[in-house]
Amino acid sequence: MGTVNEDLRRERDKCTFDITELTTLFDGGKDKMLERKEREELMVSKREFEQGVCEDLLSHKGKYEECMRKSIITFGHIRQMQREGKIKITDYKDVLDCLLGSGNTRDGSPLALHYMMFMPAILSLATTEQQEYWLSKAWDCKIIGSYAQTELGHGTFIRGLETIATYDATTKEFVLHSPTITSYKWWPGGIGHTANYSIVVAQLYTKGECHGIHWFMVQVRDEETHETLPGIKLGDIGPKMGLQPVNNGFLGFEHVRIPRSHMLMKHAQVLEDGTYVKSSNQKLLYAAMVFVRVLILSDMVNHLSKAVTIATRYSAVRRQTPVIKGGPELQILDYATHQHKLFINIASTYAIRIVANKQWEIYYKVNDEVANGNCTRLAELHALACCLKAVGTSDAASGVERMRRACGGQGYLQSSYLPQLGAFTAAACTYEGDNTVLLLQTARFLVKTWQQIDSSSLTPTVSYMKPASAARYLDRWENSVEGIIHGLQVVAVKKIAGCVTVMEKRVQSGMALEDAWNMTSVQLEAAAEAHCRVILVTFFFEGISEWLAKASPPLRHVLQLLLELYAVYWALEKMVDLMKYTCISGDDAEALQSRYEQLLSSLRPHAVPLVDALGIRDELLQSTLGAYDGQVYERLMQEALKSPLNEDRVNQTFHKYLKPFMKGKL
Numbered sequence: 242m243g244t245v246n247e248d249l250r251r252e253r254d255k256c257t258f259d260i261t262e263l264t265t266l267f268d269g270g271k272d273k274m275l276e277r278k279e280r281e282e283l284m285v286s287k288r289e290f291e292q293g294v295c296e297d298l299l300s301h302k303g304k305y306e307e308c309m310r311k312s313i314i315t316f317g318h319i320r321q322m323q324r325e326g327k328i329k330i331t332d333y334k335d336v337l338d339c340l341l342g343s344g345n346t347r348d349g350s351p352l353a354l355h356y357m358m359f360m361p362a363i364l365s366l367a368t369t370e371q372q373e374y375w376l377s378k379a380w381d382c383k384i385i386g387s388y389a390q391t392e393l394g395h396g397t398f399i400r401g402l403e404t405i406a407t408y409d410a411t412t413k414e415f416v417l418h419s420p421t422i423t424s425y426k427w428w429p430g431g432i433g434h435t436a437n438y439s440i441v442v443a444q445l446y447t448k449g450e451c452h453g454i455h456w457f458m459v460q461v462r463d464e465e466t467h468e469t470l471p472g473i474k475l476g477d478i479g480p481k482m483g484l485q486p487v488n489n490g491f492l493g494f495e496h497v498r499i500p501r502s503h504m505l506m507k508h509a510q511v512l513e514d515g516t517y518v519k520s521s522n523q524k525l526l527y528a529a530m531v532f533v534r535v536l537i538l539s540d541m542v543n544h545l546s547k548a549v550t551i552a553t554r555y556s557a558v559r560r561q562t563p564v565i566k567g568g569p570e571l572q573i574l575d576y577a578t579h580q581h582k583l584f585i586n587i588a589s590t591y592a593i594r595i596v597a598n599k600q601w602e603i604y605y606k607v608n609d610e611v612a613n614g615n616c617t618r619l620a621e622l623h624a625l626a627c628c629l630k631a632v633g634t635s636d637a638a639s640g641v642e643r644m645r646r647a648c649g650g651q652g653y654l655q656s657s658y659l660p661q662l663g664a665f666t667a668a669a670c671t672y673e674g675d676n677t678v679l680l681l682q683t684a685r686f687l688v689k690t691w692q693q694i695d696s697s698s699l700t701p702t703v704s705y706m707k708p709a710s711a712a713r714y715l716d717r718w719e720n721s722v723e724g725i726i727h728g729l730q731v732v733a734v735k736k737i738a739g740c741v742t743v744m745e746k747r748v749q750s751g752m753a754l755e756d757a758w759n760m761t762s763v764q765l766e767a768a769a770e771a772h773c774r775v776i777l778v779t780f781f782f783e784g785i786s787e788w789l790a791k792a793s794p795p796l797r798h799v800l801q802l803l804l805e806l807y808a809v810y811w812a813l814e815k816m817v818d819l820m821k822y823t824c825i826s827g828d829d830a831e832a833l834q835s836r837y838e839q840l841l842s843s844l845r846p847h848a849v850p851l852v853d854a855l856g857i858r859d860e861l862l863q864s865t866l867g868a869y870d871g872q873v874y875e876r877l878m879q880e881a882l883k884s885p886l887n888e889d890r891v892n893q894t895f896h897k898y899l900k901p902f903m904k905g906k907l
């Protein structure tokens with residue numbers, strides 16, 4: 242729009258640090274930042290995007306069709322980069338990170354699953370030969386894939402899935418069948434109208450024996466006509482809370498035959514004669530889910546970055562209520578309550594980016610070990626990915642909701658883009674494993690770790706449990722980031738130990754272990770969350786320390802404030818636990834509260850620069866409230882005028898219904 246809003250300009254004039262320096266750290270280095278900018282420039286410079294209609298105003302069908310048009314431009318570009326060797330399948334995590342960050346459809350993409358689940362599942366579950374065959378086709382988009390695991394009857398309990406794959410040794414084929422309505426696949430993204438292949442999860446039967454769930458490549462549509470293949474029943478599941486164009490669908494099979502080679506056989510195999518060869522570790526079959534949970538944490542950074550950018554810029558522009566009679570109205574960013582809403586989420590954005598990067602490092606390390614036959618850290622990785630996916634998506638979802646409220650009524654408008662971000666993050670709390678269920682998986686690992694604490698050496702992410710369980714670990718409270726980490730560690734350990742004690746008592750009183758677990762599961766979920774808080778603050782602390790070593794003094798100061806705010810915020814949030822389990826005193830708690838308020842004031846001048854440094858260009862932010870120039874009122878009006886209801890001065894319903902009603906004729 243041109244001129245920058247005066248208030249926003251003033252905020253930027255006061256900036257004390259080099260914004261590009263921070264963007265470079267956030268992006269993971271200068272090269273990565275330049276690559277991202279170049280990629281985004283190419284994507285948004287495509288004129289075809291401009292010709293589109295506003296997606297928010299379209300029907301369910303219209304949204305799908307418009308998003309398909311846009312996605313093809315995006316993915317055409319990605320394919321071009323891949324053909325030119327600029328992105329490689331070997332850096333698949335980077336590819337996904339880039340795609341998700343640079344996605345420029347408003348409400349998801351029908352091709353999202355192809356990249357987010359179909360290809361990762363091939364990478365995790367297919368043999369080298371299968372990968373060579375399927376990945377080259379998928380990577381080049383010669384085929385488009387979906388991932389069909391969840392069924393109408395079962396999402397969480399995957400061992401209870403009902404789809405059957407029976408091996409027929411005479412024809413060397415599997416026969417896929419959906420025996421009940423509850424066995425219909427329900428939710429696979431892209432299956433509605435986009436994908437022509439899908440990875441399907443089904444109970445494997447061979448030689449009359451069931452071997453549990455396995456993963457199969459199934460063609461569902463003709464490659465030329467896109468017509469559904471015989472025996473396949475599929476369709477769209479209808480409008481959702483958000484992510485309309487993701488094209489989630491249903492899928493059923495009536496005795497559909499696929500070749501033996503279409504079972505993904507990296508970990509377990511069915512030989513030609515029907516002999517089943519078990520995986521060295523059956524949980525390796527769940528590898529794709531672990532990868533995607535790790536990916537989801539990275540994706541939360543994208544959504545939260547957008548939400549805090551929108552809300553912070555808007556809060557600098559928005560003025561409301563003079564504090565001194567007759568004085569100017571304050572920028573809402575100056576209210577401490579508002580800073581309390583905003584700044585923790587800015588800090589969370591940076592924290593989740595750092596933690597997500599650290600989680601990727603662990604993921605690749607453990608994966609390398611597994612490839613060499615060492616599965617020692619598999620359970621730890623699973624527990625880590627589960628709790629970080631659960632707490633990360635939950636923090637992002639509540640953060641986005643807080644940002645929506647921070648924008649008052651305007652945040653409720655689709656044109657603000659906050660409702661869509663809310664729908665993205667809400668969905669992430671459910672998909673790839675409901676958050677409660679995932680936290681209980683982590684709890685299971687923590688309980689086992691606690692029970693073996695004296696007899697075995699602890700893996701790195703739980704190594705704090707041993708020292709933190711010692712009576713003298715925290716005999717003096719310290720109000721510092723390290724002190725808070727120690728306090729949170731003690732809370733986590735005592736909560737886990739408490740759960741074990743409660744369960745043991747319940748079992749001793751005659752309760753079955755399963756019932757004791759269920760009855761204690763509210764506490765178990767909280768214990769897993771407490772452990773995850775330790776991980777989040779610790780990884781953020783370690784990651785910021787690495788950034789501090791590279792940063793110039795003015796930036797260092799701001800990063801330290803951000804880290805401290807994050808730690809103090811969570812200490813205050815968890816004060817009841819700290820009071821219960823550690824030696825923190827009422828005076829320490831008061832001092833922390835007062836420090837928190839100081840931190841809000843100290844961060845106030847840096848708020849706009851901190852979100853500018855996230856580097857989201859307007860075309861990707863797509864928000865009336867969050868654009869760089871802060872011309873919010875002009876944009877709001879411009880978007881409102883596009884409403885189809887404004888096309889007629891008098892809507893036909895006036896004559897048809899309202900007028901007769903007002904005249905008492907209806």
Ligand SMILES: CCCCCCCCCCCCCCCCCCCCCC(=O)SCCNC(=O)CCNC(=O)[C@H](O)C(C)(C)COP(=O)(O)OP(=O)(O)OC[C@H]1O[C@@H](n2cnc3c(N)ncnc32)[C@H](O)[C@@H]1OP(=O)(O)O
Binds near residue numbers: 619
């Ligand atoms: C890139 C595109 C660009 C586009 C650009 C343009 C657009 C830009 C914008 C685009 C934005 C995005 C758009 C939207 C995309 C939407 C994506 C949505 C994707 C979501 C897909 C899905 O949603 S897909 C379905 C996932 N559905 C689940 O996720 C089920 C959960 N349910 C379980 O996952 C199991 O059911 C559960 C609980 C483990 C129990 O499994 P179970 O019953 O077999 O196991 P048990 O509990 O008995 O546990 C037995 C022992 O196994 C251990 N163990 C268990 N798992 C283990 C593991 N993985 N690794 C190691 N160990 C493991 C455990 O710890 C126990 O260990 P121990 O015995 O030693 O204690």
Ligand SMILES: Cc1cc2nc3c(=O)[nH]c(=O)nc-3n(C[C@H](O)[C@H](O)[C@H](O)COP(=O)(O)OP(=O)(O)OC[C@H]3O[C@@H](n4cnc5c(N)ncnc54)[C@H](O)[C@@H]3O)c2cc1C
Binds near residue numbers: 390397676
């Ligand atoms: C937007 C979106 C996209 C999706 N995309 C795909 C896809 O592409 N492919 C695919 O296969 N699936 C997909 N899913 C499905 C998703 O993976 C499942 O919805 C998810 O795993 C939860 O399963 P469910 O819906 O059966 O919930 P349920 O398992 O029925 O859970 C319902 C409630 O019961 C609780 N609960 C269930 N079991 C337990 C337990 N053991 N202990 C305690 N509480 C429990 C849960 O916490 C939850 O609150 C998608 C879902 C969404 C929303």
